Amino acid sequence: MKAAVFQGPGRITWKDVPDPGVADPGDAVVRVDVVTICGTDLHILKGDVPEVTPGRVLGHEAVGTVVETGRDVRTVRPGDRVLVSCISSCGRCRFCREGRYGQCRGGGGWVLGHLVDGTQAEYVRVPFADLSVHPLPNTVDSLDAVLLADIFPTAYEVGVLNGRVQPADTVVVVGAGPIGLAAITTARFYSPGRIIAVDLDESRLAAARKLGADATVTAAEGPEQLVQDLTDGLGADVVMEAVGVPATFELCTRMVRPGGRVANIGVHGKPAELHLEDLWIKDVTITTGLVDTTSTPMLLRMMAAGRLPAAELITHRFELGQMEEAYDVFGRAADTGAVKVALGDPQHTVVQVADPPASG
Ligand SMILES: NC(=O)c1ccc[n+]([C@@H]2O[C@H](COP(=O)([O-])OP(=O)(O)OC[C@H]3O[C@@H](n4cnc5c(N)ncnc54)[C@H](O)[C@@H]3O)[C@@H](O)[C@H]2O)c1
Numbered sequence: 001m002k003a004a005v006f007q008g009p010g011r012i013t014w015k016d017v018p019d020p021g022v023a024d025p026g027d028a029v030v031r032v033d034v035v036t037i038c039g040t041d042l043h044i045l046k047g048d049v050p051e052v053t054p055g056r057v058l059g060h061e062a063v064g065t066v067v068e069t070g071r072d073v074r075t076v077r078p079g080d081r082v083l084v085s086c087i088s089s090c091g092r093c094r095f096c097r098e099g100r101y102g103q104c105r106g107g108g109g110w111v112l113g114h115l116v117d118g119t120q121a122e123y124v125r126v127p128f129a130d131l132s133v134h135p136l137p138n139t140v141d142s143l144d145a146v147l148l149a150d151i152f153p154t155a156y157e158v159g160v161l162n163g164r165v166q167p168a169d170t171v172v173v174v175g176a177g178p179i180g181l182a183a184i185t186t187a188r189f190y191s192p193g194r195i196i197a198v199d200l201d202e203s204r205l206a207a208a209r210k211l212g213a214d215a216t217v218t219a220a221e222g223p224e225q226l227v228q229d230l231t232d233g234l235g236a237d238v239v240m241e242a243v244g245v246p247a248t249f250e251l252c253t254r255m256v257r258p259g260g261r262v263a264n265i266g267v268h269g270k271p272a273e274l275h276l277e278d279l280w281i282k283d284v285t286i287t288t289g290l291v292d293t294t295s296t297p298m299l300l301r302m303m304a305a306g307r308l309p310a311a312e313l314i315t316h317r318f319e320l321g322q323m324e325e326a327y328d329v330f331g332r333a334a335d336t337g338a339v340k341v342a343l344g345d346p347q348h349t350v351v352q353v354a355d356p357p358a359s360g
């Protein structure tokens, strides 16, 4: 088969590799129908994730069709269309039993495209298939579903749930990339009073407004002043960090109100300053997290109900074989306007849910 193989910093090649097979009784082999590229893949490509070694097939998000299962797999069979989650779960370790799949110590967690070969390929072996893939209902489009592999559960669990968004809250989302945009979309489940999006890039802020941000502000325009003005000088109830650099984390801690919550989603490579001399007296909560994907079944039900327009984030489509071009377009997002790219063809026709018959 062909796959996107990491060749060392700066180099990814779409090339022939051996077909994967069932290696463990809990495995499923999935034919990849639709796959996407994550910002984390770009971090790997830069060499920021040293555990990823040359020769590794990248990718941790896909929708595909099961072609083979190990003898212990119960929940899916060949022919099933499934979502491959970015997090695998052994289901047995202490953390899995607490629903903290991201922290799995039994061989799961974030392994696909990291410690084992991933989804940017024609086929992928998924370990612990019973808990690591989700059968898809006929009413869900593969292009929507693929965004539930990572960015939607991440934004929802690490941003919205950790930030404990409540009705009427003022919510600030710093960074309007795919994660920030998914945070804006899923924060709306809780009817916040207003959502303010902060980014450097006008086109991303336009996308934020389209998805439900009530106010947008560039970092240069002064988000702190805007938040002060809109909250009678108190600060925001919830501030989410969806960039991953020290300056934006520090900005978040300056915009939160006393008693408010700062939910860090960004992956950080450098230390940020924590101004405890200002924060100690403010009763603030700061959370961090790796996604667990325990919310994926709920997000799938929202999607099946037509309440999660995820595919709106997909700006560019490619064939699977155009992987290198897709990496290039996604990697130059500031020039290309890419938010999420999707590769492959959905091998599925969505069944439309009929409108209820008009009464009277
Ligand atoms: N915690 C998790 O489990 C998890 C999972 C996936 C991704 N992430 C992380 O979430 C973060 C966001 O992911 P993404 O895919 O949306 O990334 P992205 O790079 O596509 O988006 C980041 C956005 O931040 C904006 N930005 C950059 N510097 C800024 C600044 N100084 N002020 C305001 N905006 C600024 C950029 O213009 C961009 O729109 C990344 O750090 C990513 O690695 C975390």
Ligand SMILES: [Zn+2]
Pocket: 038, 039, 040, 041, 060, 086, 150, 151
């Ligand atoms: Zn990812």
Ligand SMILES: [Zn+2]
Pocket: 089, 090, 091, 092, 093, 094, 095, 096, 097, 103, 104, 105, 106, 107, 108
């Ligand atoms: Zn586990």
